[in-house]
Every structure is written in C-alpha cells, then in structure tokens.
Amino acid sequence: MAESRHxxxxxxxxxxxxxxxKGVEKEGLRVDRNGFIAQTPHPKALGSTLTHPRITTDxxxxxxxxxxxxxxSTDAMLESLTDIHQFVQQNLGDEVFWAASMPCELDGDESIPIAEYGTSNIGYLKHVYRQGLAVRYGRIMQSIAGAHYNLSLPDAFWEKWQQLLGDQQSLRDFKSEQYFWLIRNFRRRSWLLMLLFGASPALDASFVAGVKHDLGRFDERTWYGEHATSLRMGDLGYHNNAQASLNICFNELGTYTRTLDRAIHTTWPPYEAIGTRRGDEFIQINTSVLQIENEYYSAVRPKRTTERxxxxxxxxxxxxxxxxEVRCLDLDPFSPVGVNREQIDFLDLFLLDCLLCDSPRISDAECERLDDNYKDVVARGRDASLTLCQESGRVPVMEAASGLLDRLESLAELLDDWTGTRSYTTALVAQKESLANGVPSTRVLDAMRSSGLGHRDWVMEMSLRHQQALRDEAMAPDVLEAFRAMSRDSLAEQAQMEAHDTQPFEQFLADYLRS
Known part of the structure; x- marks a missing residue:
C-alpha cells in the first residue's frame, strides 16, 4: 500500500x-452617521482606486x-491589515466603516453608486464591467461585503513535496496539480467554514424591499434566518440563474480554464437582449454568460498574479x-479588522489538511451532493436536525463538524512542534469551543437580542466602537508617511496613465475581447 500523504x-x-x-482582501461599506450607504466619492486622501496597492473599491x-x-505569518498579516484600517479610519471624516457583511440601510439600486476609476481605458473598463453587473443582477446584491483569504506555500516546500511524491513534472505543473488537489477537498469540506465563520444571519429590511423571501421577522427593520449561518452566501446573496448552468470544473487546471473560457465566449439570450450600449454609454463588456472570469462567484478560486x-x-x-483564494468568509463583526487570529490559523490548518488527504476527482453526482451540503449549512446550519450527505450516509451536521475538527488534532500538534508555538492547537480549540458554545451566527443574533437593537443599529454600534478603537491607536510616523506616499503616488500614476491613453475605448475593448 502506498504511503499516505500525511x-x-x-x-x-x-x-x-x-x-x-498569506494575505487578505477585506471589503466594507462606507456609511453615513444615520447608517445609510455613503453617497460621497472615494476620499482623495486614500489615493487612486485604480492604482493604489492597498486601498481600492470593489x-x-x-x-x-x-x-x-x-x-x-499571521502576526505580520494582521499588523498590515490593522495599519490599513487605521489609515482609512483617519480619513473617513464623519463616515463610518461598516463592520458586517450584509449592508447598511439602502434605498434601492439607485442608492448604490457604481465605482469610478478615472478616464483611462483600463479604468473605464472596470467601470463598464460593474455597469454590466448592475444590468445583469441589480446593484443590491453587489453591496454585500466579505473577506477573501489568500494562501500559498513557498517553493522550498513544493520542491521537497515533489521529491517525496516522486513526481517528475515541471515544478509549475506540479504546483498547479497539487493546488487543484487541495481545491477538490476544499469543495468537499467548505460547508464547515460556513458553519464556523458564517456571521450574517440577519439583514436590514431595505435589502429585501419588494423581494419574496422566507426570512423571519426580528423587528420592524430586520429580517433573519432562524437557523441560517450566512445570508450573504445564500439565495439572497451571491446567486444568479445564468451561472447556475455553468458547470465549472475544479478537477484540474485545464478543465477549469476551458470551462471558464467557454462561459466568457458563450452568449446568454437575456444579456443579448440588453445589448452592450445604451446610447453612447457602454453598459456591459459583452453579452456572454460571464463578462470576465471575475464575474464567476465561487467559494474558492485558483489564482495567479496578473500583469496589467x-x-x-x-x-x-x-x-x-x-x-x-478562499472567498466564502463573512466579515467578523466582532473584530475591528473583520477577521481574527484563531480564524486565520485555523484556515491554514484546514487548507493544509485538504492538501494532505486523498482527493479523487469529483464526479458530477458528487458535485451535486457537495453543493447541497454547502447550501444546507448556509441556510440552516444551526438546525440540530440538519444532516449532511457523507460517504457513510447521512450524518448530523454537528457530528460531521466535530469529526472533521478531531482529525486535525495531530496535524495541529505537528505544526506547533515545528513552529515552537501553540497557535494551531489554540485555533483548533477555539473552533471546538465555538461549536459547543455558539458559532458566530448565533453570537450575532444573541448580541442583537441582548442589546435590543436590530441589524442596522447593532452593526452601527459595533462599527463606531471599532472606529474609535482604531483611531485611538496612533500610527507609527513612518507607517503613516508610507501610506500618505502611496496615496500621492497612486494619484500621480493614474494621472499619467490618463494623459498617455489616446486609443478610443471602443477599439481598446475590441482588442481586449480578442486577446
């Protein structure tokens, strides 16, 4: 018998x-003091959203x-994320950085201003793409925020790992194959992350104004899912019918890129009916199922840094x-920066175990079962009667979750031994305690009830608390100056791009679509 990967x-x-x-991309709305989505332009002190390396808009x-x-390290990542938050908070004036994934008070699509990136062709392309999202899905869905966690392993690891596996491919192909090995197991287990980190069980009534739903009434301004973990990742959040037919294959790089490419080059009749222009204004990049790859909503993505x-x-x-890129994380409303240390260390442990366990190709039938498990936990993960489809049959969700956490113990101990810390066992214990004492979605509802506040007012209270804490902590002078320099440099870079950009956008777009 072949030696196990563990x-x-x-x-x-x-x-x-x-x-x-590791790294993180953390989204969040600017809101006014009444808890309404900000109508102001991106603060100039934060630099250019097109070219700033740390601060942009979604x-x-x-x-x-x-x-x-x-x-x-987790320490370095959280320190960097805190620095960025502090600089942002110093430059928001009277506005507030919203702490939750589900948005503040809205007033329909028109209250949600689409991001602007200047007059360069690449900047206008980013704006047109967002116009396309508006005409396809509406703007309401696009006001949701989350955190994306990016993880890789250094080449020194991959070289040793390839040697241990006796693999003869190029290192590039080997790494791609192994990352997809990880992704297949991630898809099998991603429901666990929704149980452990889903933190959006409630929403402001304005989000679903005029929309049919099956949520319960929390108070006159708030709806909630009785057993939901993440309304953000459910049918009211990142969901649309066109993408339901895509059947994107995550088994290997070749099938993944081919199926995505097909979606970008396959027209969709409802989008054809909309067209790409309204008068002289471009309103979507094309009429395909996907305008570009980034339009595809998934809990995980294989990524490569792109050139401009x-x-x-x-x-x-x-x-x-x-x-x-792990994309299914709700913002942690209890954290000033939207994520927490134990969560990040657990994600490292979880993703490494996805790499080290057997990971056969996912059949169409298994794919459906995995999607059902994920959707069930998103919609009613806190329901004690919920069962998930596992290899051994139907298993109660809490039993399945405990089993997955238990199997991570020896790996956590090994990593702690290698690093001389208790970080991974501490992170694992934190998740076990969360299962026993209340997952974040439970904690959110309990906090709202104990405060006597609905979604908008409770999140506003948390947001103001985080803002005060971050503003009270002074930035190191050299860090502050570095951020000010990034803002100045990004504005100068955008201006230079616009000054040298003479190609008509119509031609630029045609070239982009042909490339």
Missing amino acids: SLFRQFSKSEWHGFL YSEALLELITPVCG EEKPIQALEARGVEYI
Whole structure:
C-alpha cells in the first residue's frame, strides 16, 4: 500500500518547514452617521482606486477593499491589515466603516453608486464591467461585503513535496496539480467554514424591499434566518440563474480554464437582449454568460498574479497556479479588522489538511451532493436536525463538524512542534469551543437580542466602537508617511496613465475581447 500523504508530510524536518504565505482582501461599506450607504466619492486622501496597492473599491464607490501584501505569518498579516484600517479610519471624516457583511440601510439600486476609476481605458473598463453587473443582477446584491483569504506555500516546500511524491513534472505543473488537489477537498469540506465563520444571519429590511423571501421577522427593520449561518452566501446573496448552468470544473487546471473560457465566449439570450450600449454609454463588456472570469462567484478560486490588462485565465495558463483564494468568509463583526487570529490559523490548518488527504476527482453526482451540503449549512446550519450527505450516509451536521475538527488534532500538534508555538492547537480549540458554545451566527443574533437593537443599529454600534478603537491607536510616523506616499503616488500614476491613453475605448475593448 502506498504511503499516505500525511505520513510523507511528516518526513519534513523542522528546519525544512517554512510556513505559509498569506494575505487578505477585506471589503466594507462606507456609511453615513444615520447608517445609510455613503453617497460621497472615494476620499482623495486614500489615493487612486485604480492604482493604489492597498486601498481600492470593489463594486460600489462606497465599498472599500483593503489589500494586505503577501505576509509570512499571521502576526505580520494582521499588523498590515490593522495599519490599513487605521489609515482609512483617519480619513473617513464623519463616515463610518461598516463592520458586517450584509449592508447598511439602502434605498434601492439607485442608492448604490457604481465605482469610478478615472478616464483611462483600463479604468473605464472596470467601470463598464460593474455597469454590466448592475444590468445583469441589480446593484443590491453587489453591496454585500466579505473577506477573501489568500494562501500559498513557498517553493522550498513544493520542491521537497515533489521529491517525496516522486513526481517528475515541471515544478509549475506540479504546483498547479497539487493546488487543484487541495481545491477538490476544499469543495468537499467548505460547508464547515460556513458553519464556523458564517456571521450574517440577519439583514436590514431595505435589502429585501419588494423581494419574496422566507426570512423571519426580528423587528420592524430586520429580517433573519432562524437557523441560517450566512445570508450573504445564500439565495439572497451571491446567486444568479445564468451561472447556475455553468458547470465549472475544479478537477484540474485545464478543465477549469476551458470551462471558464467557454462561459466568457458563450452568449446568454437575456444579456443579448440588453445589448452592450445604451446610447453612447457602454453598459456591459459583452453579452456572454460571464463578462470576465471575475464575474464567476465561487467559494474558492485558483489564482495567479496578473500583469496589467492580462486576463486571469491567461495568467493561469501561462504561469500556473500561484495561490488559493478562499472567498466564502463573512466579515467578523466582532473584530475591528473583520477577521481574527484563531480564524486565520485555523484556515491554514484546514487548507493544509485538504492538501494532505486523498482527493479523487469529483464526479458530477458528487458535485451535486457537495453543493447541497454547502447550501444546507448556509441556510440552516444551526438546525440540530440538519444532516449532511457523507460517504457513510447521512450524518448530523454537528457530528460531521466535530469529526472533521478531531482529525486535525495531530496535524495541529505537528505544526506547533515545528513552529515552537501553540497557535494551531489554540485555533483548533477555539473552533471546538465555538461549536459547543455558539458559532458566530448565533453570537450575532444573541448580541442583537441582548442589546435590543436590530441589524442596522447593532452593526452601527459595533462599527463606531471599532472606529474609535482604531483611531485611538496612533500610527507609527513612518507607517503613516508610507501610506500618505502611496496615496500621492497612486494619484500621480493614474494621472499619467490618463494623459498617455489616446486609443478610443471602443477599439481598446475590441482588442481586449480578442486577446
């Protein structure tokens, strides 16, 4: 019998283990003091949303996205994320950085301003893409915020791992194959992350104004899912019918890029009926199922850093998978920066175990079962009667979750031994305690009830508390100056791009679509 991957991993020596490389992209809305989505432009002190390396916007002009650099430790990543938050909070004036995934008070689509990126062709392309999201799905869905966690392992690990497995491929192809091995197991277990980190069981009534739903009434301004963990990841959140038919294959890089490419080049009749222009204004990039790869909503993505104007598929095919992006994380409303230390260390442990366990190809039938498990936990993960489809049959959700956590104990102990810490066992214990005493979605509802506040007012209270804490902590002078320099440099870079950009956008778009 072939030696297990876990056994092979134990052949690393302490000196050969160099840890994880990690980063986070954290979104959040700017809101006014009444808890309404901000109508103001992106603060100039925060620089250019097109070119700033740490601060940009996602869908809306009001939806900030904060991006850490690649870091070699959880401490370094959280320190970087805190620095970015502090700089942002210092430059919001009277506005507040919303602490939850589900949005503040809205007043229909028109209250959500679409992000602007200047007059350069690449900047206008980003705006047109967002116009396309508006005409396809509406703006309401795009006002939701989350955290994306990026993880990779250094080449020194992959070289040793390839040697232990006796693999003869190029390192690039080997890494891509192994990252997809991880992704397949992630898809089998991603329901656990929704149970442990789902933190959006309630929403403001304005989010579902005029929409049919089956939520319960929390108070006159708030609806909630009685057993939901993450309304953000359910049918009211990132969901649409066109993408339900895509059947994107996560078994290997070639099938993944081919199925995504097909979606970008397959027209969709309802989008054809909309067209790409309204008068002289471009309102979507094309009429395909997907305008670009980023339109595909998934809990996980294989990623490769792109060059400017390079498409994600091109980067993956040219240079292989560089890192994994976990996209299903709700913001932690109890944390000033939206994520917490035990969560990050647990994710490292969880993702490493996905790499070290057997990971056969996922059949169409298994794919359906995995999707059902994920949807069930999102919709009613806190229902004690919920069962999940496992290899052994139907298993109660809490029993399945406890079983997965128990199997991580020996790996956590090994990593702690190698790193001389208790970080991984501490993170694992924290998740076990969460299962026993109340997962974040339970804690959110309990906190709302104990405060006597609905979603908007409770999140506003938490947001103001976080804002005060971050503003009270002074930034180191050199860090503050570095951020001010990034803002100045990004504005100058955008201006230079716009000054040298003479190609008509129509021609630029045609070239982009042909590339």
